[in-house]
Amino acid sequence: MSNRIITVSREFGSGGRELGKRLAEAMEIPYYDKEIIAAIADRSGLALSYVEQNIGKGFQPYPIHYGRTFSLYGVGQDNQTKMLIAQQQILQELAEKGDCLIVGRCADMVLEEYNPFSIFVYASLESKMKRCREKAFPGENLTDRELKKKISQVDSGRMQYRRLLSDKKWGDKEAYSLCVNTSNMTIKNLIPSLSSYADCWFKEKQQ
Amino acid sequence: MSNRIITVSREFGSGGRELGKRLAEAMEIPYYDKEIIAAIADRSGLALSYVEQNIGKGFQPYPIHYGRTFSLYGVGQDNQTKMLIAQQQILQELAEKGDCLIVGRCADMVLEEYNPFSIFVYASLESKMKRCREKAFPGENLTDRELKKKISQVDSGRMQYRRLLSDKKWGDKEAYSLCVNTSNMTIKNLIPSLSSYADCWFKEKQQ
Secondary structure (H helix, E strand, C coil): CCCCEEEEEECCCCCHHHHHHHHHHHHCCCEECHHHHHHHHHHHCCCHHHHHHHCCCCCCCCCCCCCCCCHHHHHCCCHHHHHHHHHHHHHHHHHHHCCEEEECCCHHHHCHHHCCEEEEEECCHHHHHHHHHHHCCCCCCCCHHHHHHHHHHHHHHHHHHHHHHCCCCCCCHHHCCEEEECCCCCHHHHHHHHHHHHHHHHHHHHC | CCCCEEEEEECCCCCHHHHHHHHHHHHCCCEECHHHHHHHHHHHCCCHHHHHHHCCCCCCCCCCCCCCCCHHHHHCCCHHHHHHHHHHHHHHHHHHHCCEEEECCCHHHHCHHHCCEEEEEECCHHHHHHHHHHHCCCCCCCCHHHHHHHHHHHHHHHHHHHHHHCCCCCCCHHHCCEEEECCCCCHHHHHHHHHHHHHHHHHHHHC
């Protein structure tokens, strides 16, 4: 049986990270997210905070076609390339090593050849704003307008990041195995059925 | 507890009708699909075959905003309007009467005010072609090109039909509670987890 690889892409405020963590726990699959940033920093020799802030940003010199070969090698060894190469290697090592669930990082594209169970998590703007407010740091009092702008900026960054690696558009349902609308849902209540759906998906994949 | 209303929209060849039927059976919810056509024929006084072939086709005289009021009344009492009004009434009566699962008919839009659990079923073109070939009538030997054209035409009709009733685009994930990619999946194996997901969704809705 091949490794169970799950990727979670998500809109900001949709509860996607929580969904990923809980699903990994329920399925007893190792969960990776920010650990990957640390490993990228380690491998690229760049500072953790630098990697955190810069990976995947403001870098689109050439259209890059991503597939079984990794064409970034030809683009030039600046820091962005270093980080993306390190990330590619780390994600592939994780996928080779065993089961894994990865939130973000365009993992569904980077690991496309492993045919992951790929989830996209989304919600209505209203619901995302509510979730953001519930999870805000104490003292973070964004106006509705500021919060909407933040949500749109984060998602637009994710969209651009994906464009680095794929010609499939971020959030287009065709690219995902399952798209989950979490509007007004309590994430943890969705986990048993999502876990059972994923089990079923992996069984079908084996056949 | 309010009635459990489930709507299934689907790409041609994605197995959406089978999914709807099986899900209704598993959840013990009455399933309606072609029965609705018969009721429309009955109520509008038009022939069944006429209704089957014409409902929702070639009719877009005005942009229609669909909501709690039904604005088609103002458009003119031609046959298309008669059929759509009958359909609207029948779907609403079903939703008032009790639990129901409806495949197609833009039921997610017509019944929007009931806040249905709305599923969109889709698949890769390759997978849809395979499914169509498995279900083809004996002697129906379409070439790949003909089959692709058929799939695209049926879906384009569904898209236009939806435009009659809503400004939300057919197939855009935002309009649905859950979008299920059935590529290479055996529909019946997905039912237990989908049924459990729907149960959970209805429980959350009650709160």
